[in-house]
Each structure stands twice: as structure tokens, then as C-alpha cells.
Amino acid sequence: MTGEPAVPETALGLVAQAGGLVPRGTRVEVFNRIYWVFLILGTLVGIVVISYMLWKAYKYRDTGERPAEDEDEDDDRPTLGELPTGSGGGKKLFLSFALSTIIVVSLILWTYGTLLYVEGKTTQDSADQIEVTVEGYQFGWRFIYPNGHRSTTLRVPEDKTVKLKVTSTDVFHNFGIPELKVKSDAIPGQETETWFVAEETGNYTAKCYELCGSGHSYMQADVIVMEQSEYQDWYSQTTPAPEENDSGPESGEGESTETGGESE
Amino acid sequence: MTDDTPDDGSIETDGGHATEELPAGEDHDDHGLPPMSSVKRWFLTTNHKDIGILYIGTALFFLVFGGILALLMRIQLWAPRAPGEGLLGPLAYNQAVSAHGLLMVFWFISPFAFGFANYVVPLQIGAKDLAFPRLNALSYWLYLFSGLLFGVSFFQKATFSGGWTMYAPLNIPAYTPEVGATTAILALVMFVASVTVSSVNFLTTMHRWRAEDLRLRDLPLFSSSILLTVWMMLFAFAALLAALIVLSADRLLGTTYFVTQEGGSLLWAHLFWFFGHPEVYIVFFPALGVMAEVFQTFTGKRIVGRKWFVAAMVLVALQSFVVWMHHMFLTAINLQIKTLFMATTIGISLPFDLMVFALIYTLIKGRIRFTTPFLFSFGALLLFIIGGITGVFLGAVVLDYEFRGTYWVVAHFHYVMVGGATALFGALYYWYPKITGKMYDEFLGKVHFALYFVGFNLLYFPMFLAWQTPRRVFDYNPAYTPWHRLATIGGFILAVSFLVMFYNLYRSLQTGADADDNPWEYSSTAEWAISSPPPLENFPGLPSYKGGKLNFVSKVTGGATDGGEVTDGGTAVATAAGAGHGTAAATAHEEEHASHASFWPFLLSLAGFLTFVGVSGINKGGLYTPLAAVGGLGVAGSLVGMAREPFTVPSPELAEKWPFDGVEDMKLGMWIFLASDVVLFGAFIGSYLFMRVAEGWRNWHHLIPADHVVMPGLINTYLLLTSSFAVVLAMVAAERGSNKGVVASLVATLALGIGFLINKGIEWQHLFHVHSEAFPEGWELSTNIASSTFYLTTGLHGAHVIVGLLITLYMIPRAWRGAYSGNDKPIEYFGLYWHFVDIVWLFLFPLFYIL
Numbered sequence A: 001m002t003g004e005p006a007v008p009e010t011a012l013g014l015v016a017q018a019g020g021l022v023p024r025g026t027r028v029e030v031f032n033r034i035y036w037v038f039l040i041l042g043t044l045v046g047i048v049v050i051s052y053m054l055w056k057a058y059k060y061r062d063t064g065e066r067p068a069e070d071e072d073e074d075d076d077r078p079t080l081g082e083l084p085t086g087s088g089g090g091k092k093l094f095l096s097f098a099l100s101t102i103i104v105v106s107l108i109l110w111t112y113g114t115l116l117y118v119e120g121k122t123t124q125d126s127a128d129q130i131e132v133t134v135e136g137y138q139f140g141w142r143f144i145y146p147n148g149h150r151s152t153t154l155r156v157p158e159d160k161t162v163k164l165k166v167t168s169t170d171v172f173h174n175f176g177i178p179e180l181k182v183k184s185d186a187i188p189g190q191e192t193e194t195w196f197v198a199e200e201t202g203n204y205t206a207k208c209y210e211l212c213g214s215g216h217s218y219m220q221a222d223v224i225v226m227e228q229s230e231y232q233d234w235y236s237q238t239t240p241a242p243e244e245n246d247s248g249p250e251s252g253e254g255e256s257t258e259t260g261g262e263s264e
Numbered sequence B: 001m002t003d004d005t006p007d008d009g010s011i012e013t014d015g016g017h018a019t020e021e022l023p024a025g026e027d028h029d030d031h032g033l034p035p036m037s038s039v040k041r042w043f044l045t046t047n048h049k050d051i052g053i054l055y056i057g058t059a060l061f062f063l064v065f066g067g068i069l070a071l072l073m074r075i076q077l078w079a080p081r082a083p084g085e086g087l088l089g090p091l092a093y094n095q096a097v098s099a100h101g102l103l104m105v106f107w108f109i110s111p112f113a114f115g116f117a118n119y120v121v122p123l124q125i126g127a128k129d130l131a132f133p134r135l136n137a138l139s140y141w142l143y144l145f146s147g148l149l150f151g152v153s154f155f156q157k158a159t160f161s162g163g164w165t166m167y168a169p170l171n172i173p174a175y176t177p178e179v180g181a182t183t184a185i186l187a188l189v190m191f192v193a194s195v196t197v198s199s200v201n202f203l204t205t206m207h208r209w210r211a212e213d214l215r216l217r218d219l220p221l222f223s224s225s226i227l228l229t230v231w232m233m234l235f236a237f238a239a240l241l242a243a244l245i246v247l248s249a250d251r252l253l254g255t256t257y258f259v260t261q262e263g264g265s266l267l268w269a270h271l272f273w274f275f276g277h278p279e280v281y282i283v284f285f286p287a288l289g290v291m292a293e294v295f296q297t298f299t300g301k302r303i304v305g306r307k308w309f310v311a312a313m314v315l316v317a318l319q320s321f322v323v324w325m326h327h328m329f330l331t332a333i334n335l336q337i338k339t340l341f342m343a344t345t346i347g348i349s350l351p352f353d354l355m356v357f358a359l360i361y362t363l364i365k366g367r368i369r370f371t372t373p374f375l376f377s378f379g380a381l382l383l384f385i386i387g388g389i390t391g392v393f394l395g396a397v398v399l400d401y402e403f404r405g406t407y408w409v410v411a412h413f414h415y416v417m418v419g420g421a422t423a424l425f426g427a428l429y430y431w432y433p434k435i436t437g438k439m440y441d442e443f444l445g446k447v448h449f450a451l452y453f454v455g456f457n458l459l460y461f462p463m464f465l466a467w468q469t470p471r472r473v474f475d476y477n478p479a480y481t482p483w484h485r486l487a488t489i490g491g492f493i494l495a496v497s498f499l500v501m502f503y504n505l506y507r508s509l510q511t512g513a514d515a516d517d518n519p520w521e522y523s524s525t526a527e528w529a530i531s532s533p534p535p536l537e538n539f540p541g542l543p544s545y546k547g548g549k550l551n552f553v554s555k556v557t558g559g560a561t562d563g564g565e566v567t568d569g570g571t572a573v574a575t576a577a578g579a580g581h582g583t584a585a586a587t588a589h590e591e592e593h594a595s596h597a598s599f600w601p602f603l604l605s606l607a608g609f610l611t612f613v614g615v616s617g618i619n620k621g622g623l624y625t626p627l628a629a630v631g632g633l634g635v636a637g638s639l640v641g642m643a644r645e646p647f648t649v650p651s652p653e654l655a656e657k658w659p660f661d662g663v664e665d666m667k668l669g670m671w672i673f674l675a676s677d678v679v680l681f682g683a684f685i686g687s688y689l690f691m692r693v694a695e696g697w698r699n700w701h702h703l704i705p706a707d708h709v710v711m712p713g714l715i716n717t718y719l720l721l722t723s724s725f726a727v728v729l730a731m732v733a734a735e736r737g738s739n740k741g742v743v744a745s746l747v748a749t750l751a752l753g754i755g756f757l758i759n760k761g762i763e764w765q766h767l768f769h770v771h772s773e774a775f776p777e778g779w780e781l782s783t784n785i786a787s788s789t790f791y792l793t794t795g796l797h798g799a800h801v802i803v804g805l806l807i808t809l810y811m812i813p814r815a816w817r818g819a820y821s822g823n824d825k826p827i828e829y830f831g832l833y834w835h836f837v838d839i840v841w842l843f844l845f846p847l848f849y850i851l
């Protein structure tokens, strides 16, 4: 991987990054690690809390008995027209509150280290990466390479950091490749940056994640991850001219009024 | 704002008798209000309980409306679809998604909660009604007609199809050209009007109409939750209103905020989410209040850590305004801001943990009865826990990057929002006996719950499993087909559960057993201390918490009401339990008679509806223009009619009013309204600054012609300041009882205000028609972003001036007839407004003329 992550900007980050606990690597790896930790912990907490709640509700169900000797406790029940007050149990309340706070805050802090890492990579430049501009339009994606080559299919080499500059020529879209766990808003007049690394060659699909009009459901593009040498060969043959025949069977195409063209 | 104080002196009396004793449904004269069986009553009523019922019924109608759209979507999602396949075409699907979201969030959930708030809050705080009953009716009718307006949009080619978040620039006519899309946005504007009126009303009431010794912190939890909700609504909806006004101007007047490449799209996101995040809590808080209330009653235990529960709610309400950018983690905002908003987001989730634990611990040592309302509240808590845990995932920014725009989000917010709605359905059963005087069928209630709970989880849980499906699409990875099918099946089970509910509600009304005043053991709030249904004016005497417990005092000790108050010897004090009937007669003719009927709110809203339908297609000409004109006339006429109608609202003398003891209802109402107006203008000014920074602060000057000079603005500053002074003079004259002085000062105000408008008109005309090299076509609204912000912001201010002048115009003849001599209050209220308009100008002038 390229270089060190960006210097953490805050003490929080430092703490979180200590000890190599912080997930790094491709975005897929990062996501998977954090997601599974969250999922397991979340499921656990959910099961504990909900079971506890169900158990207590069952345990204290009203059996209809009104024990007479229990007069004292009966006095403690709410009565009509009283000024509202609370009942005790504050200690337990605060204990559980503190516990949940610790869990949530430490989880988030832990992921914050990764956030710094992910964000750091976006701003970093290195020779060993490629950069592609992504333009969303109703309803498709256009990929523009540094040499001016344009295509509606994204071809990238495997195992290399691919940096994307994402924008839109019309409405708000959102560019994402689910298998590669990369996503970024495509906003007209703005450029957002993100990156990914594809570890395996093959075909993937890029999709739109922001409602953008009638063709939104089909606003997809093919993503082809090639071996590095293969990619080099392909790239050296590309020309600045737009390449129209590469769009593949784009189902959305039939819907859209025009496929781009009028970008500045 | 209209005038609800009895300033015309012609108070209706109807030989007052003990109407309080009888259930409001009885067939006799309720202070000029026809009986409940009469259709006419429902158009006339200003009574909070009637209006509560109207709200609840109407909200349920919109639930069905939005629900049918949801079912259509679920049918479409039965399988991944190629274009044109299935029930809905692509555009139809987008309309269904958008309309479903808008209807459920705006026209169902909140109004449903506010139906209960309308009915129950005055009872819980010991008020006879809301502080401004006619405005309450107005809120309702504006709400209903805004919903109907939304319905109309479906018949104007297509309704809005850009999602409930209405992102720019998809929301402008270049991309959504249909007239119906404009109508939907105007419907939202009308809805916001309803919300604002209602917020002012609730806040005034809850701050000034509480029973004696019922301190703010003693409010029952349902009322507390509503109070905080309303505060949030007041400010959040003002921001939404700003966004909607700008959007309407872009769509109808050709301003260019959202088409502007630099910043237009992000401006919308900021404005919308500044509203949108508090909205999440606005939707959820009432449900939380219901849960707390229902838990206390059916566990027979007071809530654990009540103080902390309330503190947590206050904290959330405040914090809700500083988390909005967590909806924008994938835009180009920088790391520092992301970090900040990640922190506030986590911060705001923590108080909810506390509230959840408080509810759970309340179960312990309880005497829990699994009635239908409790089942729904308990279920709601369970669903909310799942929604909350899945929300923590979204708080981790790295995960949010991947969840954004997927079904994870869809599943999460349905668990939270529909989870909240679950508690509200519990509320429906909880208060059904109070509202109707009949018991619902417990067995059918439980059947409803069982179907509902199973259907709910079948519907939404699979969405977590199919979370990689992008939102708002109907073509998805076939691998997820089974999950989506399960969800569709769940959706239909959920729908069936509501058939059971409607049947139950309807049948029980016909054949249900009569409900006791207090059908629930261990209930504690005041609504259970009076009959079911409660009498028109709620209480058998004046409610008071003196001595730490609810009493009804039958003698008015305050004494300052100007009506004929009759004391009938002796202070009969009844304790709460069983007071419902016995002592009512004692208070029969205690005070001047409150009015309960007005036709104007309905007419005003109807006219507003017609106006908006006309305006939606005003650029298309045809019938639209005359319709807008007719509607506009109707609005003006209804406003005058409403202002002239004698309508008595006796403000309670013996009431807890902290912290607003020193001000009257009208004045407080005006303050609150102006507070929301501050946010409105703040959002406009913020938008201007945002767009200017995006454009480049200095570059801005290239967008403005040299003819745009300081002078007209300066003259207008002087004119307005002088006019403010004239209003002060009018007040002084009124105090001294000089009719002529009042008239002269008001005429001066009017003249200065008209001078302001004329000056502005000349300035605008000149700018429209400049012919410079840079602006050969003139400098119009649509010329560029600088002209758009200039005309729209100062135009909004100009509209405020016009409203002020219309009020002046209305006041002058009344002043001539001596209405204000010795009573300068109305002039003072008007003055507050007018000074505010002035102050706004003092901000606008430097921003738009000097900098």
C-alpha cells in the first residue's frame, strides 16, 4: 500500500490509532472488519436488552392478585391527579447509561482511526496510483482519464490505488461500486474525491445511489478490473476521442434522452 | 396573525346553563355549536377536542393514502424489473416513493400525534382550550387543504418525483417540469403555514394556561414531549419554509438559486437537513411521550429517573439543530467538519439510551397489564431499540459511506419512524375510551397488534438483509429477490392489520360498552379525572394543583375577567377521583361565555387552497390565473371577516404562567411568531452568504450592474425608521385617549410605508431595464444568482411591509371610531411586528447595498 496514513489531526485520532487496532487496507477489508464487529456487538446488545425487557415484562405481569399485606407497596402506585414524580432506580439507570455510552463512544472512536486513514488516502498523492474523473449524467456515467480518453466503462488495474474525482453535469447523483465499497456524491459544480483498490480482476457494476430521475434504477456502468500489464497495454492505446462503442448493454440507455456529450 | 381578543365588546351570551355537565355529544346547544351528530358542527368548531378528533381522522386518511402508495411500490419490488415492466413505470415509481415519503412524514405522523396533543394536552395541563381556538381551527383546515392540494398534484401530469428530500437541482422545472411538482411544493408551503400557526398556539397555551401550581417541570410526560416538539417545530419548519419559498421562486418566478452550479445543490442540502434532522425528533418525540405515559399507567409504576428523562429530551431538542451535516458525509465537506458532526451525532444518540433504559426499568416491580395500548407501546420500544442499534452503524462515518443510499437506511428509518407510529397507534387505543366514551374491543385490539407486529418485522427486517439494494430503485440484484418478496408479504400483513383496527374502532363506536371516566387502573393524568367524553369546557370547576394534587375549585378567585362572573357562595372543592359529574353544576355560570364556533378558518383555508391551485400553473395561463385571483380575494375577505368576528376567549386568571407572567397571550403569541420569522430571514440571509461565498466574495460584484446604487436603500432605511417612530406615537396617543392622534400617526405610518414601496418599485423598475454592456438584457430575477438573492430576499421583506400596511389600513378606520383609545394593546402588537420588519431591513440594507 502507498505510504503512511495521514498524520492524525487530533489527539482522539492518535489514541484510536494506537496499537494497530485500526483497520486499514482496501476499502472492502476496512468495511468488512468494522461491519462485522458492529454487527456482532449490535446483535449481542440487542439480544441482551430485548431479552431483559421481555423477561421483566413477563415476570412482573399482573396476575390479578392484590396481596393485602402488601399495603405499603400499594401506596406507592400512581394515583389519579397526582403531580408527576419519578420512582427510584436511578443508580441502575446511570450504570446502564454509562455502560452504553462507553460501548458506543469507544466503537466510534475506534472507527475514527479508520476514517482518518480513509480520508488521508484521498488527499495523498503518489506515483503509484491512477486517477480518473467520473461524471454523472442523466442516466449514466462517463469516465475521463488523464490523457483525455473518455468512456462509459471504467477500466482499472488490479492492486493499485484508483483515485476518483466525482462530479455531475446535471443533477445530484451518487457514484458507488458496491463490491468495492467505494461511494461518493456526484454533485453539479462540485468535485468530491474518493479512492479504492480492486484486489481481483473481473467485472463489477457501478450504480447510482441518489434519486436522479426516471432512469435512476438503471443508471449503471461496467467496471472492469484488469491485470496491471493488460491495463497498461489498453491505456497506451487509448486516445482522447470519446469512445462510444464501449458502453455495453446499458439498459438505462433506452430511457435516457441523450448520453452526455455536452460536458464543457 | 389575527386578533383573538374580545375587542369588539359584543359578547354572545346564551343564557348560560350548566352545559358542562353533559357530554358534548348530547343534543343541545353548546354555546352556539351544533351537536356532534350535525355535520355543520365539524366545519364550525374551534374546540380543541373536536379539532383533535378531526386531526386524528384526517391523519388516518393520509396513512391509508401513503400506505396504498407503499403497497404499490412493494408490488413493484416483488421481482427486479426491467424498464416498463410491472405495475409502475419509472416515473410513476419515483412519484410513488416521493409522495409516500412526504405524505407519511408530513401528513400522517406529525398530525396524528398532534391530534392527540390537541385533545389531551389542554386536559393534562388544566386548560379549557388552546389560547387561540380559531387559530387552532385554522391550523387544522390549512392542514387538511394542504393535503388535498397534494392530492390535486397527482392530476396535473405528475406529482413531485424527486424524493422526499427533494434534492436540488432535480427539484427545478428543468428536470421536473410537471405542474403537479410545483403543486406538491406549494402544498408543503401550506402545510408549514399550518404548523407555524399551530406552534404559536401550543406554545402560548402551554406556557400561559397551565393550572395553578402546575409548574413547567410538572407537566405529564406526554405534554412535556409535545412542548419540546413544538419548540423544535417552530424553528425547524421556519428553515423548511425558507427552502420552500426559494424553491417555489425558482420554479415560478425564475430565480436561479438551485440551478446555480456553484453551491446551488449544496445550499438545498443544508437548508433541507437543517430542518430535516430536527424533523426526525419532531416525529419521534410525541411517540416517546406516549410510551412514557402508557408505561406508567400499565405497569402501575412511575417512570424511573423522571427528571433525567426530561433532561434527556431537552438535550436532544437542543442538539437536534447541530447534527444536520451527518446527512452530507459524502459531499465534499472536510474532515474537521465530518469529525465535529460525527461527535454531535453520537452525542445526540446517548440521551436516547437513557430514555430507553428508563422505560425498561419502569417495568420492574410493576403490575403489568398487557392491554392493547401497552402492547403497542412495548412493541414500539422494542422496534426503537432495533432502529437505534442500526443507527449507531450509520454514526460510524466509515460505515455510513457504504450505507448511504441503500436499504440499510430505509430499514433503519422505518424501524425508528414507524416504530414511533406504533406507539401512536397505542395512543389511539389508550385514549379511545376518553374520546368516544366507549371501550374498544380488547380481543380485536390484540389481533391488530399481533398482525401489526408480525407484519412490521416481516416487512422491514428483510430490508437489513437485502441492504445492498440501492434506495429508490426497482431493479435490484436478483439474489435479493426472496428478501424483497418477504418484505412485500409483510407489507400486506401490516395492511390487513389496519383493516382490523378500523373495524374495531368503528364497531366499538356502535356497540362498545360505555367507558368509565377512568378505565385504566393507575392512570394519573388529569384527563382521566373528568367524564368520558369530557364536557365542552372540560372541567367541573377550575383545575388547580394547590396542595400537590389535582382539585377542581368551583369559585373563581381571580376576579379580573370582565364578563359577569357570578360567585354562588362557598368554595366547593372536589377531589379528583369521581369529581366528573357531581360538582359540575356549581360552576355553571362562572364567567363570560367563551365562543366555540367560527366559519372563517374553514373559508380562509379553502380560499388559500384555491389560490395555491391557481398559482401552481400561473405560468401556464388558462384557468389558473383567474383561479388564483378568486382565491386571493377569498383569502383577503376571510381575513377581514375573521378579524371582525366577535370571538370571546377568556384567558384564565388563576394559572401558572412562568416564565411569561408579565405578558398577555397575544403578545407572547406575537413574540413566538416573530421568533420563527427570525429563523426564516436568517435562512434567507444565510443562503445569500452561502451562495456569495461559493461564487467568490469579490466576484459577486461582477454580477451586479453599476446602476445598483446605495441611495434607494438609504432612503428606504430612513422611511422605515421614521415609520417605526410613528407607530410609537400612535401608542402614546392611544394611551392618552386621543383618537385623532392615533389616526394621524397610523396614517403617517401608512404613508411612509407606501413611500418605501414606491421607492422600491422605482428602483426595481430601473434595474429590470438597465442596458449596460454587462447586462444588455436588464437585471431581472433570472439574470444571475446575485439578482435572485437580491430580489427574493428584499422581496420577502417587502411582502412583510405590505402585510404590515394592510393591517394599518384595517386599523385606521377602527382608530377613527375610537377602538384604541385607552386600549393601546392592539397597536402594541402591531408595533412589535413593525419594529421587527424594520430591524430586518437594518440587516438587509448593508448586506445588499453596501458590502
Ligand code: HEM
Pocket (backbone or CB within 6 Å): B067, B070, B071, B073, B074, B097, B098, B100, B101, B102, B104, B105, B108, B109, B162, B163, B164, B165, B410, B414, B417, B418, B421, B459, B470, B471, B472, B473, B491, B492, B494
Ligand atoms: C408511518 C409510516 C411510514 C413512514 C413515516 C414512512 C416513511 C418513508 C420515507 C420518508 C421514505 C423515503 C422516501 C424517499 O426516499 O423519498 C419511505 C420509503 C419507502 N417506504 Fe415508507 N414509511 C411508512 C410506512 C411504510 C409502509 C407501511 C410501507 C410498506 C408497505 C413502506 C414502504 C416503503 C418503501 C418500499 C419505500 C421506498 C424505499 C426506497 O426505495 O427508498 N413504508 N418511507
Ligand SMILES: [Cu+2]
Pocket (backbone or CB within 6 Å): A173, A174, A208, A209, A210, A211, A212, A213, A215, A216, A217, A219
Ligand atoms: Cu440516480
Ligand SMILES: [Cu+2]
Pocket (backbone or CB within 6 Å): B276, B277, B280, B323, B324, B326, B327
Ligand atoms: Cu439526521
